[in-house]
Amino acid sequence: MKKINGLIFIFIIFLNASIVLAEDISGIDISHLWISEAPPTVSVLVAYVTLKNNTTKTASLVSVSSPLFSSIEIHRSIVKDEVASMERHLSLTIPAKSTIKLLPGDYHLMLFNPKTPLEIGDKPTLTFTFSNGVKILVKAQVKKRKYRKH
């Protein structure tokens, strides 16, 4: 039993190490990840983030996940002819040596069906997965929205 526990322990250490390693060698910085504080009864929350690709290759964000939400999707808000709509994007391309900012009124992450309401100060972790298999775990900050667009 002890041996198995030991193995699991080593496995967990290894798993963590590989995640940290992935973050270090991925060449992608994920920053300013924040979730807008929202009324406790809403079924969809929104997150904004900055993705910086330091590599010389195009990176493609293919999924974002968290056990706190039933699903997370990449959307873009569009206001055309004074009608607001959202379009879903299955991936987000970050060109080599470029930064993509997801901002209010534009690209954003839709966080569906939160298991519990989030409050200011909460720091849920989101997992960002890229097309090359790299996974990066990032802590989000729950913050109050400012009324200005940017």
Added chain:
Amino acid sequence: MLTKLSNSKFLIPAMVALIILAAGTGFYISLKQSQNQLVQNNELRGLFWPNPKQIKDFSAKDHNGNAFELSNISGKWSFIFFGYTNCPDICPITMSVMANVYQHLANYYENIQIIFVTVDPERDTTEKLSSYISFFDQDFVGLSGEPTIENSLTRQIGIPYYYNMKKENNNYLVDHSASIFVIDPKTRLIAKLSPPHQPEKIIEQFKNIKRFIDEKD
């Protein structure tokens, strides 16, 4: 001099786009609004003048489950925004702007009212709306069940909205008007404020429009 257009700039392209989409469900648009003339010059842009549309009696339920009728908008300047609570980006941005506008205008005027009308009454129950409204400002009014009712504000103002992929799943999206509409104390649809919305812009537009109406009446 006021520059006038015989049709609302907004309605023609919106109608074309939405007629194409109209194969789906939940589509509604009123043609009546196009009879209004929309002022385009800087100072009074967004003003429907002359012949602003007179809002007729309607009956809706507010976020507390109380009746909300024509008498509830009579004698007040009402700012109306149409959206839904599952809209996490554009709608809360607009509601935050309106909270800011309200906090400013309420210092100067007693009869300002901010109304959020859901275009998604199926998911936006009274309870949901109540929590949503009070998050932005305790004084805001939320109206539910509204679009489907004959003579509703949504129909009288002629708000376009369209459900996307409603049949496929419960996380469906709703395309909807991003404009803010203003009804004056005589219950006339007096102005359409176009996005992008900023508090300073709305406050200035409102003051100009109010001054114009006060002089006319």
